[in-house]
Amino acid sequence: MLSIKNLQANVDGKEILKGINLEVKAGEIHAIMGPNGSGKSTLANVLTGNKSYEVTGGEVFFESKNLLEMDPETRAREGMFLAFQYPIEIPGVSNATFLKTALNEVRKYHGEEELTPKEFLTMLKEKAKVLGMDETMISRYVNVGFSGGEKKRNEILQMLMLKPKFVLLDETDSGLDIDALKIVSSGVNIYKNPNTAFLVVTHYQRLLNYIVPDFVHVLYKGRIIKSGTKELALELEERGYDWLIAEQAEVV
Amino acid sequence: MNEIKENPAEELSEDMKVLDDVTSSEYKWGFVTDIESETAAKGLNEDVVRMISKKKKEPEWMTEWRLKAFRYWLKMEEPKWPNVEYPKIDFQNISYYSAPKQKPQLNSLDEVDPELLKTFEKLGIPLEEQKILSGVAVDAVFDSVSVATTFRETLKEKGVIFCSVSEAVKDYPELIKKYLGSVVPYTDNFYAALNAAVFSDGSFVFIPKGVRCPMELSTYFRINSQETGQFERTLIVAEEGAYVSYLEGCTAPIRDTNQLHAAVVELVVLDNAEIKYSTVQNWYPGDKEGKGGIYNFVTKRGACRGKNSKISWTQVETGSAITWKYPSCILQGENSVGEFYSVAVTNNMQQADTGTKMIHIGKNTRSTIVSKGISAGKSNNSYRGLVRIGKNAEGARNYTQCDSMLMSDRCGAHTFPYIEVENNTAKVEHEATTSKVGEDQIFYLNQRGITSEDAVNMIVNGFCKEVFNNLPMEFAVEAQKLLAISLEGSVG
Numbered sequence: 022m023l024s025i026k027n028l029q030a031n032v033d034g035k036e037i038l039k040g041i042n043l044e045v046k047a048g049e050i051h052a053i054m055g056p057n058g059s060g061k062s063t064l065a066n067v068l069t070g071n072k073s074y075e076v077t078g079g080e081v082f083f084e085s086k087n088l089l090e091m092d093p094e095t096r097a098r099e100g101m102f103l104a105f106q107y108p109i110e111i112p113g114v115s116n117a118t119f120l121k122t123a124l125n126e127v128r129k130y131h132g133e134e135e136l137t138p139k140e141f142l143t144m145l146k147e148k149a150k151v152l153g154m155d156e157t158m159i160s161r162y163v164n165v166g167f168s169g170g171e172k173k174r175n176e177i178l179q180m181l182m183l184k185p186k187f188v189l190l191d192e193t194d195s196g197l198d199i200d201a202l203k204i205v206s207s208g209v210n211i212y213k214n215p216n217t218a219f220l221v222v223t224h225y226q227r228l229l230n231y232i233v234p235d236f237v238h239v240l241y242k243g244r245i246i247k248s249g250t251k252e253l254a255l256e257l258e259e260r261g262y263d264w265l266i267a268e269q270a271e272v273v
Numbered sequence: 274m275n276e277i278k279e280n281p282a283e284e285l286s287e288d289m290k291v292l293d294d295v296t297s298s299e300y301k302w303g304f305v306t307d308i309e310s311e312t313a314a315k316g317l318n319e320d321v322v323r324m325i326s327k328k329k330k331e332p333e334w335m336t337e338w339r340l341k342a343f344r345y346w347l348k349m350e351e352p353k354w355p356n357v358e359y360p361k362i363d364f365q366n367i368s369y370y371s372a373p374k375q376k377p378q379l380n381s382l383d384e385v386d387p388e389l390l391k392t393f394e395k396l397g398i399p400l401e402e403q404k405i406l407s408g409v410a411v412d413a414v415f416d417s418v419s420v421a422t423t424f425r426e427t428l429k430e431k432g433v434i435f436c437s438v439s440e441a442v443k444d445y446p447e448l449i450k451k452y453l454g455s456v457v458p459y460t461d462n463f464y465a466a467l468n469a470a471v472f473s474d475g476s477f478v479f480i481p482k483g484v485r486c487p488m489e490l491s492t493y494f495r496i497n498s499q500e501t502g503q504f505e506r507t508l509i510v511a512e513e514g515a516y517v518s519y520l521e522g523c524t525a526p527i528r529d530t531n532q533l534h535a536a537v538v539e540l541v542v543l544d545n546a547e548i549k550y551s552t553v554q555n556w557y558p559g560d561k562e563g564k565g566g567i568y569n570f571v572t573k574r575g576a577c578r579g580k581n582s583k584i585s586w587t588q589v590e591t592g593s594a595i596t597w598k599y600p601s602c603i604l605q606g607e608n609s610v611g612e613f614y615s616v617a618v619t620n621n622m623q624q625a626d627t628g629t630k631m632i633h634i635g636k637n638t639r640s641t642i643v644s645k646g647i648s649a650g651k652s653n654n655s656y657r658g659l660v661r662i663g664k665n666a667e668g669a670r671n672y673t674q675c676d677s678m679l680m681s682d683r684c685g686a687h688t689f690p691y692i693e694v695e696n697n698t699a700k701v702e703h704e705a706t707t708s709k710v711g712e713d714q715i716f717y718l719n720q721r722g723i724t725s726e727d728a729v730n731m732i733v734n735g736f737c738k739e740v741f742n743n744l745p746m747e748f749a750v751e752a753q754k755l756l757a758i759s760l761e762g763s764v765g
Contacts, residue, residue, distance in 0.1 A: 071716050093719035109717035113735025122731065123721035130722070179721065
C-alpha cells in the first residue's frame with residue numbers, strides 16, 4: 022500500500038531524514054519508535070505533505086501513485102490521514118462544520134454523493150458515542166478549549182468519520198492518562214480492518230500494549246536502524262535505545 | 274443545546290429566492306423620474322447649492338439649511354487625523370449634481386465586464402438582478418411593481434414611513450425639521466457640512482409609537498432604479514416602543530464613477546425603542562496597484578434619547594479604496610444600550626480607519642464593541658474607538674473586544690483605543706488580539722481534504738463569527754461569500 026524508498030528530507034535547511042526505506046501492506050500495523058529528534062514526526066509530516074518540510078530525495082508510492090507529487094489535500098482525499106501530535110485550534114468554526122466540509126470533500130473526490138445533514142449528524146453522533154465523547158463537542162469550535170485528552174479523541178473521531186486507508190498516529194499517546202489512552206486505542210482497534218494500514222509513531226512502548234503492531238522499526242538520526250516484531254518494542258522498553266545505538270556504531 | 278447550525282450555503286438558494294422576489298421590483302417613489310439627464314459643471318458655490326435644492330423642488334427652509342451648511346463648510350479644514358493616505362482632494366474639481374442614471378444602457382450581459390460577471394456568479398446573484406446591477410436593459414415582464422406595492426401597503430397600514438429624503442422634505446416637513454441634523458449637525462465635521470450642503474438623496478424611515486416594523490427595511494428596494502447617491506443622507510426615527518431593522522448596502526460590487534462618497538446617517542431612538550442598522554459595504558476598492566476606487570468618508574451616529582432605548586450597528590466593510598467611518602452611539606437615556614459589531618477587510622492597497630464612539634451620558638448605560646479587522650496584501654487596517662463615560666453616567670459599562678488578523682507580511686493592523694472616564698462607578702473593559710492566519714491551521718485543514726483557499730475562508734469566517742451572528746440571515750450568508758471574494762488570492 023505504501024512504499025517508501027530512500028526518502029530524504031530537510032527542515033530549515035537541516036537534514037533530518039537521511040534515507041528511509043519502508044514497505045507497508047494493507048491490514049498491517051507498523052510502529053516507528055526512536056529517541057527524541059530521530060525524525061519520527063518529520064516522517065509523518067513529510068508523508069502528509071507539510072510544506073515546512075522539504076523533500077530532498079527518494080520516492081514514495083501510495084497504492085502505486087506518486088505520493089510526493091500530490092498536494093496535501095489530495096493526499097488526504099486519497100486516504101492518507103494524520104492524527105496530529107498537537108491538534109490545531111480553529112476558533113469560530115464548529116467541529117460539525119469542519120467535519121462536514123472535510124467529509125464532503127473526500128466523498129466528492131471519490132465521486133460519492135454528499136451526505137444529507139441528517140445522515141451526517143446521525144453518523145457523527147454514533148462515532149462520538151463510540152469514543153465516549155459528549156455531544157456538546159459537536160457544536161464546540163475545533164479544538165478550542167479542549168483538554169489534551171479531548172483533542173486526541175477528536176483526532177480519532179475525525180479518523181472514524183473520514184475512513185482513511187492509511188493512518189499515521191503521531192505520538193497520539195502523549196499527554197494522555199491511562200483511561201484516555203484506552204479509549205483512543207479502542208477507537209483505533211474498532212477501525213482496524215484488512216484494507217487499512219497504520220503507522221504508529223511513538224516514543225513509548227505503552228501505547229503498543231493497546232495498539233498491537235505487526236512490525237516495529239527503530240528510527241535513529243534519520244535512518245531505520247532496526248526492524249522487528251512487537252517483541253522489539255518490549256526489549257526497547259527494558260533496555261532503552263543505547264544498546265541499539267552502540268550496535269549501530271559498531272556496524273559503521 | 275446540541276443543535277447544529279447547518280452550513281448556511283445550503284439555505285442560500287432559498288434566501289436568494291426571497292431576495293430575488295423583493296428586489297425584482299422597481300423603487301417607484303424616488304425623485305428619479307423628475308430629473309433631466311444632466312450633470313452640473315464642476316465646482317461648488319452658493320449657486321450650485323441653490324441649483325441642487327431647486328432641482329429637487331425643495332421648500333425655502335431646506336434651501337436655507339443647505340446654504341448655512343455650505344457657508345460653514347467654507348470655513349472648515351479637511352481633517353488630517355485618520356491613519357490613511359491619499360492625494361489632496363480638489364473640491365472645486367468635483368461635479369456636485371448629476372442625474373442618477375449614469376450607467377450606459379447595455380443590451381445584454383455579453384457586453385458586461387467578464388470579471389464583474391464572475392463575481393456575480395460567486396455571490397450567487399440571480400441573472401435578472403445581475404442585469405440591473407450592471408446596467409443591462411431589463412424585460413418589461415420583470416419590471417413588475419406588484420411586490421413594491423404590496424410592500425408599501427403593509428407599511429402604510431402600520432403607519433411606517435419609508436421613503437426618500439427628498440419626498441419626506443415635501444410630505445413630512447415637520448418631522449424633517451425636527452430631526453434632520455439633530456444628531457449630526459452640519460457643524461459636526463468637514464464632510465458632514467459638505468453633505469448637508471449638497472446631499473443628493475437618501476432614505477427616511479419613521480416608525481411611530483409602539484410599532485414593530487413588520488419587515489426588515491432594505492436599501493435593496495431603492496438600488497434598482499437609482500444609483501446610490503454620492504452624498505447620501507439617511508434619517509431613521511423610532512418613537513417610543515418602536516422597533517426597526519434596517520439593511521443598508523449591497524453585496525454586489527458597485528462600479529461607481531464617483532470617487533468621493535460622503536454620506537451621513539442619523540438615528541433617533543426614544544423610550545424603549547430599538548434600531549438595528551446593518552451595513553454591507555462593497556464599493557469599488559480600486560485595482561491591485563491602488564488605482565481608482567472609492568473614498569468612503571461617512572458620518573454615522575445614533576442618539577439613544579429615551580430610557581431603555583437601544584441602537585445596534587453591524588457593519589461588514591470590504592470595499593472602497595479608503596474607508597473612514599465610526600458609527601457611534603450617544604447613550605443619553607437611562608439604561609440605554611449601544612452596540613457595534615464590525616468586520617473590516619482590506620486587501621491589496623486598501624486603507625480602512627474605522628471604529629466607533631460610545632458616549633455614555635445617562636445612568637446605567639451599557640455598550641459593547643466587537644471589532645474584527647482583517648488585513649491582506651499591502652493594505653492598512655486601523656481600529657479607532659472612543660469610549661467616553663460622562664460624569665453623570667453612574668454605573669455605566671463598556672466591553673470592547675478588538676481583534677486583528679494579518680494575512681500577509683506586508684499589511685498593517687493598528688488599534689487606537691481612546692478611553693475617557695469621568696465617573697468612577699463605571700466599568701470599562703478592553704481586550705485586543707492580533708493573530709496571523711497560521712500555516713499550521715491551513716495545513717491541518719489541508720490534511721482533512723480541504724484546499725488552502727477554502728481553509729483560509731473557513732478560518733476567516735470563524736474569526737468573524739461573533740459579528741456575522743448579528744447580521745440578518747440573508748446578509749450573513751452573503752457576507753461570508755463576500756469575504757471569500759475580497760480575500761481571493763491573498764494567501765498561498
